[in-house]
Amino acid sequence: MRTTQSLVAMLLCSAVLMLPGSAAAQATGSEEPTFASDVAPILYESCIKCHRTGQIAPMSLITYQEVRPWARSIKNKVETRAMPPWHLDRRIGIQVFKNDPSLTDEQIATIVTWVDNGAPQGNPADTPTPPEFAPADAWQIGEPDLVVRFPAYTVPDAGPDIFGNLLTEFGLDEDRYITAIQTRPVGDSSRRVVHHALSYAVEQNEEGESMGGGLFLVEYASGKQAEIYPPGSGLLLPGNTQARLSFHLHSIGEEIDAAMELGINFLPKGTEPEFIRYSKQLGGSQGQIIGVLDIPAGETTRSDGYTRFNKAARITMFQPHMHMLGRYQCIEFIYPTQPVRAETVNCAGFDYNWHMNYNYADDTAPLIPAGTILHVTSWLDNSTNNRGNIDPSNWVGSGQRTIDEMAFAWIGWYDLTDEEYEAEVAARQESRQKAEN
Numbered sequence: 001m002r003t004t005q006s007l008v009a010m011l012l013c014s015a016v017l018m019l020p021g022s023a024a025a026q027a028t029g030s031e032e033p034t035f036a037s038d039v040a041p042i043l044y045e046s047c048i049k050c051h052r053t054g055q056i057a058p059m060s061l062i063t064y065q066e067v068r069p070w071a072r073s074i075k076n077k078v079e080t081r082a083m084p085p086w087h088l089d090r091r092i093g094i095q096v097f098k099n100d101p102s103l104t105d106e107q108i109a110t111i112v113t114w115v116d117n118g119a120p121q122g123n124p125a126d127t128p129t130p131p132e133f134a135p136a137d138a139w140q141i142g143e144p145d146l147v148v149r150f151p152a153y154t155v156p157d158a159g160p161d162i163f164g165n166l167l168t169e170f171g172l173d174e175d176r177y178i179t180a181i182q183t184r185p186v187g188d189s190s191r192r193v194v195h196h197a198l199s200y201a202v203e204q205n206e207e208g209e210s211m212g213g214g215l216f217l218v219e220y221a222s223g224k225q226a227e228i229y230p231p232g233s234g235l236l237l238p239g240n241t242q243a244r245l246s247f248h249l250h251s252i253g254e255e256i257d258a259a260m261e262l263g264i265n266f267l268p269k270g271t272e273p274e275f276i277r278y279s280k281q282l283g284g285s286q287g288q289i290i291g292v293l294d295i296p297a298g299e300t301t302r303s304d305g306y307t308r309f310n311k312a313a314r315i316t317m318f319q320p321h322m323h324m325l326g327r328y329q330c331i332e333f334i335y336p337t338q339p340v341r342a343e344t345v346n347c348a349g350f351d352y353n354w355h356m357n358y359n360y361a362d363d364t365a366p367l368i369p370a371g372t373i374l375h376v377t378s379w380l381d382n383s384t385n386n387r388g389n390i391d392p393s394n395w396v397g398s399g400q401r402t403i404d405e406m407a408f409a410w411i412g413w414y415d416l417t418d419e420e421y422e423a424e425v426a427a428r429q430e431s432r433q434k435a436e437n
């Protein structure tokens with residue numbers, strides 16, 4: 001009884017303390033949140049990089065007038081954690097990432113309460129100034145050492161989405177190490193038609209023909225453009241390779257010549273980084289990069305693929321990759337121990353419209369000993385339950401076209417020597433122990 005009373009007293013007390021000043025209200029979760037004081041700061045931090053004019057989201061969420069008609073829908077999307085997009089399964093595995101955009105439970109509660117109270121504006125003068133964004137076409141990596149422009153592609157005023165590839169030369173005859181890289185649509189009109197684009201370095205055969213596939217360099221999607229690698233690390237760009245841009249463009253009601261370019265910064269010629277960053281398509285079934293798939297009409301199938309790491313490694317990133325039928329993927333490590341131990345590291349939902357990178361935080365990045373096997377499990381749904389499925393009455397197999405399927409994971413990692421691995425594991429244990437004490 002006594003404890004209950006003092007608890008109530010405490011709650012009352014903190015409610016009173018909360019009244020003056022919106023900063024305090026925000027920190028503790030106001031009972032009467034307003035747009036100006038409580039909701040706008042959340043939207044500006046977590047939503048408007050996409051939800052503003054000229055970006056990928058369907059509506060701008062900056063002013064009260066813009067936000068008010070969407071209040072119900074916003075409540076629904078944040079309560080279900082559909083927005084901001086982050087498809088990681090929260091029940092399984094590692095949960096701390098460098099790029100997790102999720103709202104806190106408290107922020108969600110603030111938005112829900114605000115909508116339930118009729119979405120009041122509050123005092124307009126309390127609305128913070130929205131953050132300034134760099135112009136969408138600015139180089140975020142400084143003036144690049146090398147700019148590679150792909151041939152322009154004419155996107156008609158109307159029509160289905162366009163998927164394809166463009167090739168151009170890097171013009172490098174020796175290996176270089178990339179320290180930062182960015183894809184940039186050239187000009188505002190290009191930016192409006194580019195849905196997303198992936199860049200690769202493609203080897204040529206002796207006849208100078210492109211070998212397809214290639215080494216993945218960087219992804220472009222609105223809101224995500226530049227990659228700057230941590231100090232001491234670099235991504236190998238092999239000499240004499242071609243640049244391939246795999247694109248997804250869409251029509252916007254007027255004909256547009258879409259142009260894209262890659263900006264790249266390098267380590268000085270002849271120098272090697274301490275750590276080489278790899279990014280590869282791993283875990284396709286039957287040892288094939290894209291996997292061997294056999295998906296009967298109307299059914300959900302599961303694909304399993306395995307890749308052995310011959311050296312110890314620090315895993316920095318994973319990104320599930322499937323096409324329209326992809327629904328869910330898990331990555332597991334099978335350690336070279338006796339008895340064998342396996343661990344599900346992460347699982348994530350999949351939606352073909354979103355190619356999400358999960359970048360591990362420095363102190364959660366998996367450290368794996370040499371001989372560890374990566375096991376990738378992917379679920380592909382060819383039934384009517386899958387809204388992304390264009391034709392549930394057809395068999396689907398693996399292939400390059402959008403209507404074919406793929407199932408693998410993009411994995412980013414650095415090789416470690418056995419000594420580096422032991423040292424990193426020891427350092428990790430030490431810092432965890434410190435944190436616990």
Ligand code: HEC
Nearest residue numbers: 046047050051056057058070073074077078083084085223
């Ligand atoms: C990475 C970009 C991005 C971020 C960040 C983002 N959104 Fe979205 N949002 C989109 C896109 C694209 C769509 C439309 C396609 C879809 O629903 O997947 C969308 C759709 C929505 C919709 C549904 C619109 C409709 O037509 O019904 C709501 C509501 C919404 N977002 C709210 C938010 C809120 C609130 C936040 C921040 C807490 C947020 N979004 C963060 C990109 C984003």
